Amino acid sequence: MNYISAAQAASKWEISKKRVTVLCKNRRICGAQMAGNVWIIPETAEKPADARVKSGRYIKDTITK
Numbered sequence: 001m002n003y004i005s006a007a008q009a010a011s012k013w014e015i016s017k018k019r020v021t022v023l024c025k026n027r028r029i030c031g032a033q034m035a036g037n038v039w040i041i042p043e044t045a046e047k048p049a050d051a052r053v054k055s056g057r058y059i060k061d062t063i064t065k
Contacts, residue, residue, distance in 0.1 A: 003033075003040040013047040023048055 006024065010017040024032040024039040028051075031042040 002043040003035075004043050006039045006041065009041045009045070015047075 004012070006020040007017050009029075010020045013020070020029075020041075021039060023029050024041070028048040029041055029045050031045055033040055
């Protein structure tokens with residue numbers, strides 16, 4: 001299996017290297033591993049879906065007074 005660095009994944013997915021690192025730390029990228037102090041990501045790994053709330057509704061806003 002071939003691996004790419006976090007910087008290469010960031011370039012491939014058009015996001016920042018820091019964001020890729022955070023995704024790796026949160027186990028959102030399948031197969032990502034630490035090699036020393038560098039994250040390595042399988043070449044075939046897919047960019048994780050955006051998990052942010054897109055509806056504009058938040059759980060805290062649903063509490064009635």
